[in-house]
Amino acid sequence: MSAMAPPLLEVQEVSKYFGSVIALKDISMSVNAGEVMCLLGDNGAGKSTLIKIFSGVHPPSEGLFLVEGKEVRFTSPRDALNAGIATVYQDLAMIPLMSISRNFFLGSEPTIGWGPFRRFNLEFADRVTREELAKMGIQVRDTAQPVGTLSGGERQSVAIARAVYLGAKVLILDEPTAALGVKEAGVVLRYIAQARARGLGVIFITHNVHHAYPIGDRFTLLNRGRSYGTFSKSEVSREEVVGMMAGGEELEELSHELDEFAHTDRLVAARMAEASRELSADAGTMPSGPQLTAPASKVEQR
Numbered sequence: 141m142s143a144m145a146p147p148l149l150e151v152q153e154v155s156k157y158f159g160s161v162i163a164l165k166d167i168s169m170s171v172n173a174g175e176v177m178c179l180l181g182d183n184g185a186g187k188s189t190l191i192k193i194f195s196g197v198h199p200p201s202e203g204l205f206l207v208e209g210k211e212v213r214f215t216s217p218r219d220a221l222n223a224g225i226a227t228v229y230q231d232l233a234m235i236p237l238m239s240i241s242r243n244f245f246l247g248s249e250p251t252i253g254w255g256p257f258r259r260f261n262l263e264f265a266d267r268v269t270r271e272e273l274a275k276m277g278i279q280v281r282d283t284a285q286p287v288g289t290l291s292g293g294e295r296q297s298v299a300i301a302r303a304v305y306l307g308a309k310v311l312i313l314d315e316p317t318a319a320l321g322v323k324e325a326g327v328v329l330r331y332i333a334q335a336r337a338r339g340l341g342v343i344f345i346t347h348n349v350h351h352a353y354p355i356g357d358r359f360t361l362l363n364r365g366r367s368y369g370t371f372s373k374s375e376v377s378r379e380e381v382v383g384m385m386a387g388g389e390e391l392e393e394l395s396h397e398l399d400e401f402a403h404t405d406r407l408v409a410a411r412m413a414e415a416s417r418e419l420s421a422d423a424g425t426m427p428s429g430p431q432l433t434a435p436a437s438k439v440e441q442r
């Protein structure tokens with residue numbers, strides 16, 4: 141890769157509005173070949189909206205979108221695929237009951253024979269699927285095995301291998317590790333590293349800094365549709381990224397929670413006060429009553 145090569149994919153000052161909702165405002169970011177760019181942000185930050193722009197699902201409302209230095213206007217996901225941008229969504233577009241090799245070639249089935257004898261080239265599909273998975277370090281016992289029998293991490297890995305085989309230059313992964321356990325997430329992170337080693341530009345979307353930091357080369361942080369900026373790993377520590385992510389959202393969430401506790405507390409206090417009143421009313425008829433009235437009045441003062 142020459143130093144002069146333009147980024148594989150780049151947006152400049154992109155905004156996206158849904159009616160009066162500002163989903164994204166003035167976002168700039170890029171990804172180069174052989175690089176893992178992490179897009180970080182809490183729920184609702186605009187991560188999925190941004191990658192839907194990259195993958196041709198939404199056009200941007202404002203701003204520039206460039207692929208290898210040339211402005212593009214995608215009108216469908218097919219345009220993005222043709223430009224070498226492959227997106228692996230969290231809810232994978234796979235058919236659980238179909239075999240690994242069938243899923244591997246879903247939408248681009250190799251065929252053999254002509255006319256009425258044309259059929260799925262099973263032998264080719266099985267061989268290529270096995271080879272491509274092996275290149276990513278994945279050994280499958282049987283490519284005829286239904287995809288539904290694979291673990292979540294293995295399915296993600298098949299989707300990544302498939303995108304690489306179909307000629308993707310940019311691989312976009314929307315929260316690929318979100319539903320996975322620690323060990324499986326590690327496996328997926330390893331395949332991301334392999335895709336990078338093979339020269340792809342990877343955009344890795346996550347809200348988990350601990351998954352992003354070890355694998356990321358650069359980090360773009362989104363917060364409520366705005367960017368905190370892009371940082372290379374040498375510029376920020378893991379703690380600083382955690383801090384930026386936590387900054388607004390978590391503190392706000394905490395304050396909501398505290399409000400909620402205070403509210404429940406008041407309800408509990410009111411109920412206790414009522415119980416105390418009843419008790420003290422009862423106690424008033426008994427000789428040992430008065431000691432119950434002290435805590436009751438204390439609670440009532442709140």
Ligand SMILES: Nc1ncnc2c1ncn2[C@@H]1O[C@H](COP(=O)(O)OP(=O)(O)O)[C@@H](O)[C@H]1O
Pocket residue numbers: 158161162163181182183184185186187188189190
């Ligand atoms: N099609 C849509 N119509 C209206 N609002 C949308 C649409 N898609 C996303 N949004 C809004 O844009 C904001 C960002 O959403 P999203 O990109 O899904 O965030 P993230 O993926 O970071 O959780 C949210 O407030 C969401 O409600």
Ligand SMILES: [Mg+2]
Pocket residue numbers: 187188189
């Ligand atoms: Mg999302």
